[in-house]
Amino acid sequence: MCQRLLEERTVLQLFEDAQEILGYHLLSICLHGPEEDLNKTVHCQPAIVVASLAALQHAKVTGAKVCLNGSDEPDPNMVTAGFSVGEMSALIFSGALSFEDGLKVVQVRAQAMQEASDKYPSGLVSILAPPDLDIHLLCDHAKEWSYSNGMEEPVACVANYLFPGGWVIGGDKSSVKYILEFGKAKLTGNERERFMQPLRIKMRLSQITALTPEIIAYMS
Numbered sequence: 001m002c003q004r005l006l007e008e009r010t011v012l013q014l015f016e017d018a019q020e021i022l023g024y025h026l027l028s029i030c031l032h033g034p035e036e037d038l039n040k041t042v043h044c045q046p047a048i049v050v051a052s053l054a055a056l057q058h059a060k061v062t063g064a065k066v067c068l069n070g071s072d073e074p075d076p077n078m079v080t081a082g083f084s085v086g087e088m089s090a091l092i093f094s095g096a097l098s099f100e101d102g103l104k105v106v107q108v109r110a111q112a113m114q115e116a117s118d119k120y121p122s123g124l125v126s127i128l129a130p131p132d133l134d135i136h137l138l139c140d141h142a143k144e145w146s147y148s149n150g151m152e153e154p155v156a157c158v159a160n161y162l163f164p165g166g167w168v169i170g171g172d173k174s175s176v177k178y179i180l181e182f183g184k185a186k187l188t189g190n191e192r193e194r195f196m197q198p199l200r201i202k203m204r205l206s207q208i209t210a211l212t213p214e215i216i217a218y219m220s
Contacts, residue, residue: 001030001038002051005058014057014099018050021103026050041117045085045110046103052082052089053099081218085109095214105208122155123176129165138179139169145182146174 005011015027029038030047037043082090085106092102129135139156146154151174159170169179 001047002027002054003031005051005054008058008061010057010061011054014050014054017099018046018103021100022046022107040114042110042114045113046106048085049089049092049103049106052086053092056093079216079218081220083220087217087219090217091213093215094217096211096217098209098211101208120155121173122171123173124159124168124170125176125179126162126166126168127179129167131165135167135169139171139175142169142171142175142178145178146172149174151175 002011002015012027015030018026026043026046029043030051038047080090080094082088088097088102088106088109091097092099097105135158139158142156143154146156151172154172154175156169156171156175156179158167160168162168169176171179
């Protein structure tokens with residue numbers, strides 16, 4: 001991951017700065033893994049953000065028009081956007097957050113989500129649903145099936161709305177398994193918050209400074 005970008009000294013500097021902020025050698029994990037470490041939420045979210053910014057930096061020094069000519073400032077005619085943790089890359093690139101503050105937010109987010117995931121083993125599944133699908137009824141069926149298979153407090157709920165017919169459902173492992181294996185047979189409330197309560201507490205970041213963005217950043 002990021003190997004081909006490292007010919008540029010500015011990209012290496014970005015990872016060195018990230019190491020100072022995060023307190024561990026992110027580049028080493030990106031390059032050498034092990035893969036199970038890189039795939040952990042606590043590592044993959046900072047890796048995605050820094051790698052995205054590294055790609056932008058590499059594009060800038062190799063001639064792509066991502067900045068004003070002869071300037072380090074983003075071209076004001078550009079806009080930026082990201083999905084999920086990618087929004088943090090967009091906010092940093094737009095100037096709404098400094099690299100340090102943005103990466104600190106990402107680290108807190110990743111650590112809290114990792115803790116929540118460890119405490120409540122869960123998963124996500126993306127589905128492309130027909131117009132007549134009752135997505136909440138599908139979640140109810142999944143919870144009923146999970147409960148009947150020994151899960152005392154099953155959870156299945158809409159975690160994200162992607163586009164018309166496109167949904168992400170989150171839940172306990174048993175409920176997610178039901179949706180993956182049996183959901184199609186059933187195609188005739190927001191308990192996700194319980195998983196993420198540790199996240200709420202950790203996201204109280206009082207030392208982060210929001211800046212005026214230099215270009216427009218669209219939020220998903």
